[in-house]
Each structure stands twice: as structure tokens, then as C-alpha cells.
Amino acid sequence: KDRARLLISCKDQPGIVAAVSNFLYEYGANIVQSDQYSIDPEGGLFFMRIEFILPDLKRQEEKLEEAFAAIGNQFRMDWRFAYAYDIKKMAIFVSREDHCLMELLWQWQAGDLVADIAVVISNHPDLGPTVEQFGIPFYHITVTKDAKNEAEQKQLKLLEEYEIDVSVLARYMQILSPTFISSQPERIINIHHSFLPAFVGAKPYERAYERGVKIIGATSHYVTDDLDEGPIIEQDVLRVNHNHNAEDLKRLGRSVERSVLARAVAWHLEDRVLIHKSKTVVFN
Amino acid sequence: KDRARLLISCKDQPGIVAAVSNFLYEYGANIVQSDQYSIDPEGGLFFMRIEFILPDLKRQEEKLEEAFAAIGNQFRMDWRFAYAYDIKKMAIFVSREDHCLMELLWQWQAGDLVADIAVVISNHPDLGPTVEQFGIPFYHITVTKDAKNEAEQKQLKLLEEYEIDVSVLARYMQILSPTFISSQPERIINIHHSFLPAFVGAKPYERAYERGVKIIGATSHYVTDDLDEGPIIEQDVLRVNHNHNAEDLKRLGRSVERSVLARAVAWHLEDRVLIHKSKTVVFN
Amino acid sequence: KDRARLLISCKDQPGIVAAVSNFLYEYGANIVQSDQYSIDPEGGLFFMRIEFILPDLKRQEEKLEEAFAAIGNQFRMDWRFAYAYDIKKMAIFVSREDHCLMELLWQWQAGDLVADIAVVISNHPDLGPTVEQFGIPFYHITVTKDAKNEAEQKQLKLLEEYEIDVSVLARYMQILSPTFISSQPERIINIHHSFLPAFVGAKPYERAYERGVKIIGATSHYVTDDLDEGPIIEQDVLRVNHNHNAEDLKRLGRSVERSVLARAVAWHLEDRVLIHKSKTVVFN
Amino acid sequence: KDRARLLISCKDQPGIVAAVSNFLYEYGANIVQSDQYSIDPEGGLFFMRIEFILPDLKRQEEKLEEAFAAIGNQFRMDWRFAYAYDIKKMAIFVSREDHCLMELLWQWQAGDLVADIAVVISNHPDLGPTVEQFGIPFYHITVTKDAKNEAEQKQLKLLEEYEIDVSVLARYMQILSPTFISSQPERIINIHHSFLPAFVGAKPYERAYERGVKIIGATSHYVTDDLDEGPIIEQDVLRVNHNHNAEDLKRLGRSVERSVLARAVAWHLEDRVLIHKSKTVVFN
Structure with a gap:
């Protein structure tokens, strides 16, 4: 067109x-x-x-x-x-949980997400068969504390090889190094499983449960060196109550994570997001 | 300015x-x-x-x-x-229920609603003292089946006298005649206590209860000759469940009616609403 | 357990x-x-x-x-x-659109939907390969105006053969006969792509667009002889605006349809829904 | 009854x-x-x-x-x-902003809040006339850094004199001393103008604007010695975007603050809230 x-x-x-x-x-x-x-x-x-x-x-x-x-x-x-004819090349990073990955693949298959999903990279082999059913190459790159740098070098090589425009961390449970991040400026989108800036860092659902909040949420943002501090693209929330334990929050939260990430990625792909300092302007 | x-x-x-x-x-x-x-x-x-x-x-x-x-x-x-310096002159029509009226008066007093609320007209005397506390003239014009036309003539005279730009039906429980409406084209805003087009007409909360809906709502629209069919400006909803009887729905619904009407009126006052046939374009 | x-x-x-x-x-x-x-x-x-x-x-x-x-x-x-150990046997009916089907299969695979999805029945062959990837038998039964009765006999035979406890119409675009429905009392769950009772019947998104509503929705209900009048289990909504055409409403609505149907089915499977006349009591 | x-x-x-x-x-x-x-x-x-x-x-x-x-x-x-016939005696603390106070007075007048609002206490004289229109005694008690203790003594004397069961801080912009709080255990309800635990402390709207969040909120909680850490009763949120500056967030946030506080107070009055450690069980 x-x-x-x-x-x-x-x-x-x-x-x-x-x-x-x-x-x-x-x-x-x-x-x-x-x-x-x-x-x-x-x-x-x-x-x-x-x-x-x-x-x-x-x-x-x-x-x-x-x-x-x-x-x-x-x-x-x-x-x-x-x-519009320059379809963006996208990489998806995952660990073991598949809900965000599946939402992206699904919306992509339905034509709602206009991208070329070129590669999926994971630190676990589990989701390989699922990804390959969609005809997308899957790379399992183990990440260990001692060899994190090596792993990132392999990942960056793949991003280069596949000429990736944007990387989506679809519940990729690893923290990327400043080197990695600075090589992909404003090109990495993450989903954080809390309503930022509440519950920055690890185990947000457990902490939401401990605090007794009545609403949980998810936040999609560009990745910067400051953990969970990058420019926010989209957020959404879900009502919970005392009946829900931490496991329930995790389960319920998955649906918010999925839709928040998918919206953020779609807006990025349609060039609707402009970054200004630590914030975004989203024309949607 | x-x-x-x-x-x-x-x-x-x-x-x-x-x-x-x-x-x-x-x-x-x-x-x-x-x-x-x-x-x-x-x-x-x-x-x-x-x-x-x-x-x-x-x-x-x-x-x-x-x-x-x-x-x-x-x-x-x-x-x-x-x-912006041509502040719009507004008339509010009410019956006995005060929640929508109070929300408008309150937001007006807080400076969030930029209008000159010139007059409040009611078919009941009840809310007179409340309105006059705000320093706004209140007119009680009885409306009976037999003398509806007469009542409307008095109302229209007031609209003319006060040079009214926009009339807001803040739970005014009377149906206006086509003559009245056509003299005020695109200048009458109503709040209907349902999520239109569900429950057009009378007693929407009772009917919502009968139908067993899990969500109720309110709709603000411009008034046209077709009852509850005018261009919709704003709508909002509220979650309910089997525990709520029709009285509960009425009580809970008041908060949605209030906020929906206040938003619609504010957008009208800021010239954010363009009408095209039976629909609106709202730039907000 | x-x-x-x-x-x-x-x-x-x-x-x-x-x-x-x-x-x-x-x-x-x-x-x-x-x-x-x-x-x-x-x-x-x-x-x-x-x-x-x-x-x-x-x-x-x-x-x-x-x-x-x-x-x-x-x-x-x-x-x-x-x-709880008597896992309910479920049949899913679909036509061509896969989003509701996929949501159910996915939540089922994730363990969030505790059922034995025994069979998927469709009036189109398209979704066969997708279903079979999940290891679930897929039956393509053509439905024509003239041979509707025959088709329903085949469907009922399958329900019997697989000892089905509950049938889910996951955007199955066919109207079932009273005979079929009365043979499965309170055992058929449908998703209607509007906020009932608004837009009963065909093409609700087109009509929502025509009416200029500011919110669209979806409704999951038990199927009765009265089209779209069965007891409502769950509803949800989504905000839209003048920018969205009927196609956009369809696309956006899919996410609400998916989540509303999945919640309704989960509640049914957990025996949280009691039917009383034309309404439900949902203990959730 | x-x-x-x-x-x-x-x-x-x-x-x-x-x-x-x-x-x-x-x-x-x-x-x-x-x-x-x-x-x-x-x-x-x-x-x-x-x-x-x-x-x-x-x-x-x-x-x-x-x-x-x-x-x-x-x-x-x-x-x-x-x-139910032991109507709870309530005190409301305010500073200068009236929206939360007005919502409580209004719902009380409408019969939706069953309490005996016995007294309103403020560190500013501004809202006196408004409160007295409702026939409720208003006390202006100046609070200064140096004489905070004295002020609290006067306040506590009023609580005793009016036999207060529950105190509501309706945007009362003062921090209460541990002595004051420990004398009213589980009997002080506050509204915080953020979605806790995001933006604990002062100026939450300014900080929400700085962070570029896409959703703002309000939290009603019991007051404990730990600032903004008391058991949460109710929360709600509102969608915002890049167009809204800090002033807009304040203005928009008022409607969420009002409704969240009113719901929390109503549930407390109906004995629907049980406190367990730092969390609440709300039976609503």
C-alpha cells in the first residue's frame, strides 16, 4: 500500500x-x-x-x-x-511462560499485528515446538550467571543476522546488561507484571498479595538501564479481592499482561509511540 | 483569554x-x-x-x-x-432527583464546568431552596398532561429571556414535544439511565434487573424527536450482580449518571462535540 | 482430589x-x-x-x-x-472465526479451564488442522438450510457418543432448533458479540457503529429458544470512539468476546452458576 | 429495624x-x-x-x-x-479541598451513607459555611508545626465529646501523630490520592505526571503509624494520557478520590470490613 x-x-x-x-x-x-x-x-x-x-x-x-x-x-x-510496506522485523524473547508469546503469535496470525516475527529466543528449550508450529525459527540460548555476556553476544548476533528492528520481552525473566540495552536504544519493549511504579523488581504478584491491594495491573515499557523505569507505553488493571491468593493473582494477571503487551507492541509497529526523555507520547 | x-x-x-x-x-x-x-x-x-x-x-x-x-x-x-470568552449560557431542567443537578452545580462551582448557569427549571418545587443557595434563579413550572403546551411555552420564554445556549435535562422526567425540541436544535443534552440502545424508554433499571444484566450504564445524548435515539455524546457502565435488586441498581446507577452527564456537558461547553446525522464526533 | x-x-x-x-x-x-x-x-x-x-x-x-x-x-x-474429580465433558461448536475457540483451548492447555474438551464440531472445515494439533477430534458437519435437521441429528449423536455435559458455541454462527436446545437444557453456553439486550440478533457491530455507541460489549449466556434472551452469565465492555469503523469494532470486540466467554465457561465448569428463570446467580 | x-x-x-x-x-x-x-x-x-x-x-x-x-x-x-439501629457517629477532617467532604455529605443526605455525621474539623476556616448549611457543627482548629500536639489535643477532645466511632480524613492534608492514631485504632479512614503503593507520600499527581503513567488512581485505607501503609479498603483507577498535565491529573483524580472514599466509608459503616494484620477482608 x-x-x-x-x-x-x-x-x-x-x-x-x-x-x-x-x-x-x-x-x-x-x-x-x-x-x-x-x-x-x-x-x-x-x-x-x-x-x-x-x-x-x-x-x-x-x-x-x-x-x-x-x-x-x-x-x-x-x-x-x-x-507501511517496510514491515518491521521483530524478535521475541521468552522464558518458560507462554501466555504473552502466544498472544503475540496469535494476533500476528490474525493479521492484527503487522510485523515480521523473524525469530524467538529463549533461555529455556520448552517453547521450541510451539514456536516452530508457527513456522518461526526458535533459538535456545542458555543464560547462566557466569556466562551471561556470552549469551548476550549470541543473542545480539541473532538480532543482527535477522536484521531485527524491535525486540519484545514477552515475560523473559532475565535482566539485560547495559551493553545489550544500549545497542538497541528504544527498540526493546518489556511487559512488567505490575502496575508500575508499584512493585518494581521481582515477584510483584507476591508483593501485591502481601500488601493487600484491591487492583493489580501490568505495564509495558521501553527498556532502559534503570530496571522497570523506562518510558511507559501502556498499562491496564484488574480488580481483585481478599479471596485471591498470590497464585490467583498470577493466573488472573496473565490476561492483563497479554493484552497490555499486545497493545503496546501494535502501537510501536504502527509508529504511534514517540519517546521524550522518560515518557511517551502515544497517538492512538 | x-x-x-x-x-x-x-x-x-x-x-x-x-x-x-x-x-x-x-x-x-x-x-x-x-x-x-x-x-x-x-x-x-x-x-x-x-x-x-x-x-x-x-x-x-x-x-x-x-x-x-x-x-x-x-x-x-x-x-x-x-x-472562549463567550461563556455559554446554560439552563438546567430537573424533576425531583437531585444527583445530576448537584454534580453539575458542584463542578461548576469548582471551576471544572465553564458555563453561566443562568436558570434552573423544574416541574416540582422541591429543589428550589438548594438551587437558590447557589445564587441561581429557580422556576417551578408545573407540567400536566392537559397543559403541557402551556408549560413548554413558559419554559421557552425563560430560555429566550435568559438567552440560553444549551439546556441540560438533568433527570428531567418529562418528554419534550417536537415543537420544543425543534426550537432548540442540537442544544438539548439529556442523561438516560441506561446503556443505550438497551432499555430505551421508561424504567430502565427495573428492566435491567428483570433481564439479569451483569453491567448497567448511563448515556448522555442530544435530544431529538425520536425518544432516546439522539446522537450519543458519552456512555459509561458499572458492574453489578445478582445481589443487587432494582433499588440497588438505581442507587448505584446515580454515580454513573452523574459523571457521564458532567463529561458530556463539559465537552459540549468546550466545543468538542460535532454532530453528524445521528452520531457525534467527540474530540477529547 | x-x-x-x-x-x-x-x-x-x-x-x-x-x-x-x-x-x-x-x-x-x-x-x-x-x-x-x-x-x-x-x-x-x-x-x-x-x-x-x-x-x-x-x-x-x-x-x-x-x-x-x-x-x-x-x-x-x-x-x-x-x-471435582468428575471432570465435565465439553463440546465446542465453531464456524470460521477462531478467537473464542483458541482462547478456550489455550486456557484449557494452561490448566485454567478444568474440562475434558472431547470434541470440536464445525460447519466449516477450516479450523480442523488447528484443533487436531491439540489432539482433539474435529468434526465437520455441513449445515444447509434444507438439511439443518439432518445436521443437528449428527451433532446430537456426537454429543451422545462423547457423553457431553456442556456445549459451548464459540462464535458458532448458526441458530439451533428448539428441538436441539430442549435436548440440552441449561447445557449450551453462547457468546453474543454485543452488550445484550442491545443489538439482539445479527450484525451487532455494524449496528453499534450505525448507532454511534461509545462502548461496545459481549455477553455470554445460556441458550434458550428465545434468540439472545437466555440467562446471562457474564458481560464485559470496551470503550470505542468515532475513529472506529465497524471493522475496527469487530477486531477490538474479539478480545472482549474471548475473555467473557472464557470466564462464563470457567464458572459453569466450577458449578458457580445457578439458573433461576431467565436469570443467573453467579457465585464467583 | x-x-x-x-x-x-x-x-x-x-x-x-x-x-x-x-x-x-x-x-x-x-x-x-x-x-x-x-x-x-x-x-x-x-x-x-x-x-x-x-x-x-x-x-x-x-x-x-x-x-x-x-x-x-x-x-x-x-x-x-x-x-443497625446503633448509627455510627462520624467525624470528618478536611483542609481546603471540598470534593471528598461534599461527596460524603451528599451521599449522607441522599440516605446512601448511614451515619450520624456529628462534626467536621478543619485546619482552615474556608469550608465552615458549607458545612454549617448542612446543619453540622464545624470546628476550625489551626495546626502549626510548633503547636501540633495542642491541636491534636483539641481534636481528640472533640472526638470524645461527640462520642465519635469513626473519623474520616477527607483530604485532610496533615499527618497525624502516633499518639493520635493509637488512640483511635482501626477507626480512622484516609483517602490517598494515588494508587498505592505507587506514589506513597506527598504530591502523588505531580510524580505520576513525571513518571508518565497511563493510569492514575486513589486508595482508601485505615490509618496506621506507617504513612500510607495501613490496610487498604478500596482502590480505583482512571485512564489518562500524555495530553494531561499534573493539573489535569489533579482535576480528573478528584472524581476517583470521591467515589473510592465514599465506598470505603459505606462499607465500614455497614461493618463489611474486617482487618487482619496489614490487610482487609471486605464482604461486599
Whole structure:
């Protein structure tokens, strides 16, 4: 399809929208959706996402980007065009629990998640057969305390080999090293099984049970060096009560984890998420 | 404040956004928020709401509108500017139940609802003292089967006298005549105590109880001649179970009615609601 | 496990709880959970569900039921014991859409749905391979207008052959005949893709879109002769807006359909649902 | 009304329900509602709440309690009868923000909150006129760093004078001393304007904005010496997005704070909340 998204962030100033919409109009682009947001209308930051259709887009890509560079320079924008036909290559990291993985595979199979799921990587062999039924290569890379670095080197090699654009940690119960993370900036999405910033770290359901909360949740965020502190993409919650023990919370929480992660991944794939410092702007 | 909203609807066609944003840019307007929606990107209908700040706006109003008319004509737009300093005059109609009325008065007092609540009209005298505590004139106009027309004439006279822009039926348990409604097109907002289109008409909570639903709701909509069929502005729901009898549903439902109506009225006051046939576009 | 549930409904009257709890106490049963509900505390109907553990239960089954019959007679109860080791045999009916089927299979595989999924029946061959991957027999029975009766005879034969306790219509897009339904009283669970009683019948998402609702939903209910009028077990909803067309509603609605049906089926399997006339009492 | 609630907690053991239900049966009590919960069915803790109607209850109170003491001793229960005609005396503490106060006064006036709101105490004079319109005495007690103890002494004297059963901190922006709290054990209910344990302490909305959460919430809990760590009674949440700044979160959050606090207070007044260590069992 001749569809693309133009993503912009820059200092807010008069004339941005006029310049961009004139540009697209002159190229004959049909704007399908347009969203914008200014942190502080008078002198703050400006974010924009425009989805448009332009006949024969593939052939005009280069020319379009060259021409837009002038506007980009004028307003000192961070900008990029994302073409819908450039399907993003995705890697999924899992451990033993399959619910988040299955939700992604399923939505992908149903056509709701437009990605090329190129590879699944796990520190356990258990989910191999399941993944291979979907026709996706599965790699079991053991992660041990002593050889974590080695394991990450293998993982990074796979990401390179498969030209991965985005990695999804679908309940991958390992902490990635700063080296690994810094090599994939804003390209790793995690699901944390709590309503962050409540219950950062390990065993959130056990701690939710101990605290006696009446609502549990899940949070999908970009991974940064600070554990569970990356920019939040999506969150959701579920009502619980005194009848539910920690095991119940885990079981019930799975459905929230699944849907929160799937939404976050879909929005990333559709270039709906802009990151600004430790927060996200989500145009959905 | 020098703040206004420009509301546009027209046939979708290339160049609209460019023309409008150029126009505002040349006037030195600072766009605070901009939302748009096309029913069908290729050849359907286009809706837009732009909120902007323009220094010394009051003095430029006339010139601005005259100048914009050219663009309006070119694209055959329905368009209007709504100035934030033109506070809308509001009438509230009530019967005996006070919860929706109180929520509106309260949010108004807290500054969350920017309106001039000019008058409260009721077919019962009960809520007079409450309303007058807020310094708002209260009119008790009896409505009887035989003299409904007379009552409506009195009500319409009040709407005229107080130059009312919008009437809110805050659990006003009377059906308005087509004559009344057609004199106030797209200017009457009702709260219906069910999740429409479920339980159109009378006694929705009793019928919800009879049907054994597990969720109840409330719906705020513009009033049209077709009972409970007007364009829906907002809806919300609440979980219930077999323990709740019809009285419980009524009691619990009050909180949903209150918040749904208050949100719908706020969006109307902020010119966030565009009506298209039997539906609304809500930019919120 | 030595776990069972005792389900009771009868006219409310003094002494029921005392009699039942004495009975279980004398047998040495350990009550794990107990729920009760009276429609009208003074002279209405009484419903009770007691989950208990009784060592060596299997061997005492018969004796227990014989002994309890005395109490049952005294209070003119409808009563039954449901033993946790008597795993219910389930049939799933599907057409072409797989999301509800997959959710059930998945939760079943994860151990969250305790049933013996004995057979999947479809009027289309499409989902055969998927089902067979789970090791479950799949039967494709064509349903045509002219030979509907024949098809239902084949289906009923399968239900008999596999000794089915409960049939789940997981988006089975066929209307069952009164004959079929009356042969499976309170044993067929359906998922309707709307928030009943809104949008009874065909194409609910299209009609929700036409009506411009701001919330869509799904409803799981027991199937009766009156289309979409059977006792509701569970409902849930999802917020939508003007941006969503009918196709979007369908896509988004799938996640609600999945979770609502799975919850309803789980509650049925755990004997948490008591039917009274056109409504349910759900002890969850 | 001849209605009472019997509240029990003790070590779980066989025969409790039988003993209690026999006791009530022999007294001719009609059980309206009964809820129970065991933390660990085999050898853990047991909680029970029975609501019953007993003709001529007032005259039998003493006899009933004396007789029940035998059962209480046998099972080493913590137990108490709460009679519906013993309306609880409530004090409300406020600072300047009125939304939580108003919600309580309003639900009280509507008859949804069955309490005797005996006094409102504030560290600011602002809300005096509002409170007095409801016919409730209002006391302005200044709280300064240096004379906090003095202020608390005045407050405690009022609680004693008005024979207060429960104090509600309706956005009372002062931290109470351990002395004050220990004199009112399990009798002070607070509303915290975050989804605890996220954002313990001051300025939760500002911190929620900084963190970029997609959902905000409110928590009602019993007050203990550990700030914001007391047993949680109720929580609820609200979806927000990047468009909302800290001020918006505050404004939107008010509606969640109101409803969460009102529900928690109602459940406390109806003796639906049992405290166990740092958690609650809520029978609702």
C-alpha cells in the first residue's frame, strides 16, 4: 500500500503545521490521520504524527525525504518517514511462560499485528515446538550467571543476522546488561507484571498479595538501564479481592499482561509511540 | 483569554489542512490543540477542531471571520469560531432527583464546568431552596398532561429571556414535544439511565434487573424527536450482580449518571462535540 | 482430589444453613467456600453453593447423597453434589472465526479451564488442522438450510457418543432448533458479540457503529429458544470512539468476546452458576 | 429495624458454621446475608459476617450476646454484634479541598451513607459555611508545626465529646501523630490520592505526571503509624494520557478520590470490613 507515517518532534514554534501540510498537499498526499501534541503551547516541545497515502510512494521515497529535509532543517526537527510496506522485523524473547508469546503469535496470525516475527529466543528449550508450529525459527540460548555476556553476544548476533528492528520481552525473566540495552536504544519493549511504579523488581504478584491491594495491573515499557523505569507505553488493571491468593493473582494477571503487551507492541509497529526523555507520547 | 476554537466540517478533499493552517499562521495564531477526523479518507467527510490563541482576539473577531469565509466558501465548509470568552449560557431542567443537578452545580462551582448557569427549571418545587443557595434563579413550572403546551411555552420564554445556549435535562422526567425540541436544535443534552440502545424508554433499571444484566450504564445524548435515539455524546457502565435488586441498581446507577452527564456537558461547553446525522464526533 | 460442591435452591425458610452445615460437619467435611443468596430475605428463594473437602470422598459419594436426601426432602430443595474429580465433558461448536475457540483451548492447555474438551464440531472445515494439533477430534458437519435437521441429528449423536455435559458455541454462527436446545437444557453456553439486550440478533457491530455507541460489549449466556434472551452469565465492555469503523469494532470486540466467554465457561465448569428463570446467580 | 451483623474471626476449624447457624436458628433469626472466608482452608484463619433480622432485637441484645459468648469461647473467636439501629457517629477532617467532604455529605443526605455525621474539623476556616448549611457543627482548629500536639489535643477532645466511632480524613492534608492514631485504632479512614503503593507520600499527581503513567488512581485505607501503609479498603483507577498535565491529573483524580472514599466509608459503616494484620477482608 502507498501508505506512510511522518513523525516529527521539535521545539514548538509558529508555522510548523502550515509548512508540513503545505508540503504534503503539494506532493498530492492524502492525509488519513493527523495527531499533534505540544507539551507547553507557548515555547515547549511539539510532536506530530501524520499518516498519509501517496500514489506510487515507493518510487518517490527518496525524493520526498530529500525535499522534506529543508523543512526539517528550518524548524530543527527530529523527523522520519515510516513506510507501511517496510514491515518491521521483530524478535521475541521468552522464558518458560507462554501466555504473552502466544498472544503475540496469535494476533500476528490474525493479521492484527503487522510485523515480521523473524525469530524467538529463549533461555529455556520448552517453547521450541510451539514456536516452530508457527513456522518461526526458535533459538535456545542458555543464560547462566557466569556466562551471561556470552549469551548476550549470541543473542545480539541473532538480532543482527535477522536484521531485527524491535525486540519484545514477552515475560523473559532475565535482566539485560547495559551493553545489550544500549545497542538497541528504544527498540526493546518489556511487559512488567505490575502496575508500575508499584512493585518494581521481582515477584510483584507476591508483593501485591502481601500488601493487600484491591487492583493489580501490568505495564509495558521501553527498556532502559534503570530496571522497570523506562518510558511507559501502556498499562491496564484488574480488580481483585481478599479471596485471591498470590497464585490467583498470577493466573488472573496473565490476561492483563497479554493484552497490555499486545497493545503496546501494535502501537510501536504502527509508529504511534514517540519517546521524550522518560515518557511517551502515544497517538492512538 | 485570547483563546478560540475553529470548528469545521466539509467534504474531504486535498488541501484543507494546508489552507486552514496557513490562514491561522498568517494571523499569528498559536495552535494549542488540533484534531481531525475523516469518515472515509478517500472522498468522505472531514471534521476538524483547532484550538488556538491569538493576541488581542476580541478586537480581531470580525476581521478574522470575514477573512476565513473565503476558505469556507472554497471548500464548502460548515464552520464557526467559538471564543472562549463567550461563556455559554446554560439552563438546567430537573424533576425531583437531585444527583445530576448537584454534580453539575458542584463542578461548576469548582471551576471544572465553564458555563453561566443562568436558570434552573423544574416541574416540582422541591429543589428550589438548594438551587437558590447557589445564587441561581429557580422556576417551578408545573407540567400536566392537559397543559403541557402551556408549560413548554413558559419554559421557552425563560430560555429566550435568559438567552440560553444549551439546556441540560438533568433527570428531567418529562418528554419534550417536537415543537420544543425543534426550537432548540442540537442544544438539548439529556442523561438516560441506561446503556443505550438497551432499555430505551421508561424504567430502565427495573428492566435491567428483570433481564439479569451483569453491567448497567448511563448515556448522555442530544435530544431529538425520536425518544432516546439522539446522537450519543458519552456512555459509561458499572458492574453489578445478582445481589443487587432494582433499588440497588438505581442507587448505584446515580454515580454513573452523574459523571457521564458532567463529561458530556463539559465537552459540549468546550466545543468538542460535532454532530453528524445521528452520531457525534467527540474530540477529547 | 476429595473436593466437591453442594448446590442448593429452595424456598427461603429458617434453618436451612444450620441443617446443611450440621450435616457437613457431622460427615467431617471441611468447608472451603460457602456462598448464599436470598432473592427476598422474607419468604423468597434461597440459593447456596458450598465447596468442601471430605477425605476419601469417592468411596462415600453414594452414602452422602442418600443421607442428604432427607434434608433435601425436608426443605423441598433442588440439590446436587458435583465432585471435582468428575471432570465435565465439553463440546465446542465453531464456524470460521477462531478467537473464542483458541482462547478456550489455550486456557484449557494452561490448566485454567478444568474440562475434558472431547470434541470440536464445525460447519466449516477450516479450523480442523488447528484443533487436531491439540489432539482433539474435529468434526465437520455441513449445515444447509434444507438439511439443518439432518445436521443437528449428527451433532446430537456426537454429543451422545462423547457423553457431553456442556456445549459451548464459540462464535458458532448458526441458530439451533428448539428441538436441539430442549435436548440440552441449561447445557449450551453462547457468546453474543454485543452488550445484550442491545443489538439482539445479527450484525451487532455494524449496528453499534450505525448507532454511534461509545462502548461496545459481549455477553455470554445460556441458550434458550428465545434468540439472545437466555440467562446471562457474564458481560464485559470496551470503550470505542468515532475513529472506529465497524471493522475496527469487530477486531477490538474479539478480545472482549474471548475473555467473557472464557470466564462464563470457567464458572459453569466450577458449578458457580445457578439458573433461576431467565436469570443467573453467579457465585464467583 | 431489627437488623444486626455478627462479625467473627478465629482459627479455622470444623464446626464453626454449624455452631453459629444453629445458634441463630434457635433464636429465630432470619439470615439475610452470610459471607465467610478462610485464608488457608486447612488450618488457617476464618472470617465471617452474618447479617440477620431478629424480631424485637433491641430487647434481646444482652441475652443474645451472653449466650453467644459460649460459642465465642469454644472456638476462641474475636466476635461482635453490630446493631443497625446503633448509627455510627462520624467525624470528618478536611483542609481546603471540598470534593471528598461534599461527596460524603451528599451521599449522607441522599440516605446512601448511614451515619450520624456529628462534626467536621478543619485546619482552615474556608469550608465552615458549607458545612454549617448542612446543619453540622464545624470546628476550625489551626495546626502549626510548633503547636501540633495542642491541636491534636483539641481534636481528640472533640472526638470524645461527640462520642465519635469513626473519623474520616477527607483530604485532610496533615499527618497525624502516633499518639493520635493509637488512640483511635482501626477507626480512622484516609483517602490517598494515588494508587498505592505507587506514589506513597506527598504530591502523588505531580510524580505520576513525571513518571508518565497511563493510569492514575486513589486508595482508601485505615490509618496506621506507617504513612500510607495501613490496610487498604478500596482502590480505583482512571485512564489518562500524555495530553494531561499534573493539573489535569489533579482535576480528573478528584472524581476517583470521591467515589473510592465514599465506598470505603459505606462499607465500614455497614461493618463489611474486617482487618487482619496489614490487610482487609471486605464482604461486599
